[in-house]
Amino acid sequence: MTSNIILAASGLTKEFRGFVAVDGVDLMVRRGSIHALIGPNGAGKTTCFNLLTKFLTPTKGSILYNDEDITSLPPADIALKGLVRSFQISAVFPDLSVLENVRVALQRLRGSSFDFWRSETVLRAHDARALELVDAVGLSEFRHLYASELSYGRKRALEIATTLALEPEMLLLDEPMAGMASGDIERISNLIRQAARERTVLMVEHNLSVVSELCDAITVLAQGRILAEGDYATVSADPRVREAYMGTVHA
Numbered sequence: 636m637t638s639n640i641i642l643a644a645s646g647l648t649k650e651f652r653g654f655v656a657v658d659g660v661d662l663m664v665r666r667g668s669i670h671a672l673i674g675p676n677g678a679g680k681t682t683c684f685n686l687l688t689k690f691l692t693p694t695k696g697s698i699l700y701n702d703e704d705i706t707s708l709p710p711a712d713i714a715l716k717g718l719v720r721s722f723q724i725s726a727v728f729p730d731l732s733v734l735e736n737v738r739v740a741l742q743r744l745r746g747s748s749f750d751f752w753r754s755e756t757v758l759r760a761h762d763a764r765a766l767e768l769v770d771a772v773g774l775s776e777f778r779h780l781y782a783s784e785l786s787y788g789r790k791r792a793l794e795i796a797t798t799l800a801l802e803p804e805m806l807l808l809d810e811p812m813a814g815m816a817s818g819d820i821e822r823i824s825n826l827i828r829q830a831a832r833e834r835t836v837l838m839v840e841h842n843l844s845v846v847s848e849l850c851d852a853i854t855v856l857a858q859g860r861i862l863a864e865g866d867y868a869t870v871s872a873d874p875r876v877r878e879a880y881m882g883t884v885h886a
């Protein structure tokens with residue numbers, strides 16, 4: 636795979652009973668970049684993200700990952716190819732410890748079935764790697780706590796560790812900073828930056844100061860279409876982008 640473009644969507648369109656939420660989006664994500672999808676409320680970011688991660692089927696258009704057409708593949712298949720969407724926070728098992736959560740994720744990478752609670756010996760085999768991942772997201776001292784005992788920000792860090800356990804080549808993050816206090820924002824930003832050293836990251840994010848700090852490519856959506864693209868300085872200076880954001884309330 637030598638192409639500079641890791642993910643390419645063309646003509647991506649999603650209609651919901653006649654309403655066009657995503658309308659002919661051509662998106663190119665450069666290998667090794669941290670790419671953000673931004674836009675005012677209702678712009679179609681989540682729908683676009685769900686199309687790219689295969690949680691929704693496009694009405695029209697195609698998606699190439701590493702030059703391979705993945706338009707009709709299910710999410711589990713593309714995850715095996717290295718395109719991994721971060722788990723939703725609910726997918727962290729609250730009654731398992733931090734370390735056990737990461738071990739379970741490692742187990743999933745091996746394609747083992749869900750009878751993990753019985754195979755303690757097998758899980759132990761993942762210990763070294765699990766400790767490494769827990770350490771990488773700054774949770775070493777909390778490794779024996781139940782996931783339910785973690786603060787919100789640390790739960791998100793655990794979610795990133797369980798996602799990294801799947802060894803993604805490209806990581807898709809859905810609003811990683813949602814609901815975070817400022818200290819947590821900095822911690823998660825650092826984690827994303829660190830994770831992006833070896834992989835590509837595409838994220839939907841509302842927090843524009845995070846986007847300006849972290850992302851080197853930005854696609855602005857409005858009314859289901861691409862309004863502007865470029866680095867933060869370019870898109871934030873674009874009068875069409877300013878206009879699209881005006882009068883919209885943003886978290």
Ligand SMILES: Nc1ncnc2c1ncn2[C@@H]1O[C@H](COP(=O)(O)OP(=O)(O)OP(=O)(O)O)[C@@H](O)[C@H]1O
Pocket residue numbers: 651654655656674675676677678679680681682683
């Ligand atoms: N399942 C659905 N059925 C009908 N309409 C939908 C559906 N999902 C999304 N839409 C509509 O598509 C448009 C785009 O929604 P989407 O959630 O993708 O926007 P967004 O940019 O993520 O917004 P926000 O910033 O508010 O999360 C909205 O008008 C929304 O009401």
